[in-house]
Amino acid sequence: MxxxxxxxxxxxxxxxxxxxxxxxxxxxxxxxxxxxxxxxxxxxxxxxxxxxxxxxxxxxxxxxxxxxxxxxxxxxxxSNLSEESVKGIYETGKAYVHESTDVNGRPVLVVVVSKHFPEKHEAIDDQKLCVYLIEQALAKLPHGIGEILVIVDLRGFCSENADFMFLKFLIDVFYYYYPRRLGQVLFVDAPFIFRPIWTLIVPYLKSYASLVRFCKPETVRNEYFTVDTVPEAFKS
Missing domain, CATH: 1.10.3930 (Pentein)
Incomplete structure (x- = not known):
């Protein structure tokens, strides 16, 4: 070329x-x-x-x-991933695709980090849930929209929730297999304890680092959704 x-x-x-x-x-x-x-x-x-x-x-x-x-x-x-195949891990509530798009028309994938305990589940199960939800989010893309919004809810985060290997998997998945599908990532209410993890993650993010925004719940509520479409967890 x-x-x-x-x-x-x-x-x-x-x-x-x-x-x-x-x-x-x-x-x-x-x-x-x-x-x-x-x-x-x-x-x-x-x-x-x-x-x-x-x-x-x-x-x-x-x-x-x-x-x-x-x-x-x-x-x-x-192609074999289904609601039934990820049912057990999905029921933990650690991640889901929001029913509404954001104000820019992007499907929304929400990750609730305080519900993620890597010691309690096999890594492959978390990976399958991750890919299944990405596929579900992409299936909701409106005509003319090619990216999704990921909201990482860090409220209540503790050391037991830390999972560097899963974060590395997630970064690789978007970079190699779903390129240019990630529109923005919101890290909501990141506590001080998250800073060392962020320092480790940054080198792996490559160009995706520019897509990350640290913000408060009210930012999510006021800038990314309407009163009727904001996820329940960010309504107040």
Whole structure:
């Protein structure tokens, strides 16, 4: 791609972008025929376009990242995740997809850290819940919206809730498998004890660090939702 890598979608033009999508699609079929097809497969043109945008329209880089993502989805069993398969861990209330979007039309994933106790559950169960909820949030994307809002409620956080490995997993999932899907992350009421953990996390965030905002519950309530759509936990 060379000189075209940094150009915007508008500058490249619809026809040229379509050509790139088809080029990636054809190369994936030729070079990686064993990859699954269909939704989120090697012939999913919407997915291909999203990864092209993430890789600044580099065909080579997009193919590399897409191949890794599609294989991961297959190995992790993303298509097999269901409400029933994550029921036990979901009932802890540690995370959920809010029924309403925020004022910008973005689906909202809420994480209640005070209900997360890594010693009580298998790491893979938390990971499956995480991916399931990301998939559920993305399924709620309105037309024209491509990102979600993540609210990390740190009220009541204690050392028993700390889970660096899960945070690393979450960062990797968004960076490698759901690129450019994270619109913003709100860390709500972060206590002093959270600071050392944040210091450890920052180097892994890469460009996502700029998406993080530390704020108070009233900020969530007043800036991101209407009176009718604010999550119950942030109403007062």
């Amino acid at each position: 060379g000189a075209t890598d940094d150009r915007s979608t508008k500058e490249l033009g619809t026809d040229f972008i379509l050509q790139l999508v088809l080029e990636v699609k054809e190369k994936l079929e030729k070079e990686h025929p064993s990859l699954p097809i269909g939704t989120n497969g090697r012939d999913d043109e919407d997915m291909i376009l999203w990864f092209l945008k993430d890789r600044k329209f580099s065909v080579k880089d997009s193919i590399a990242k897409l191949t890794k993502a599609i294989r991961w989805r297959e190995e992790f069993g993303v």
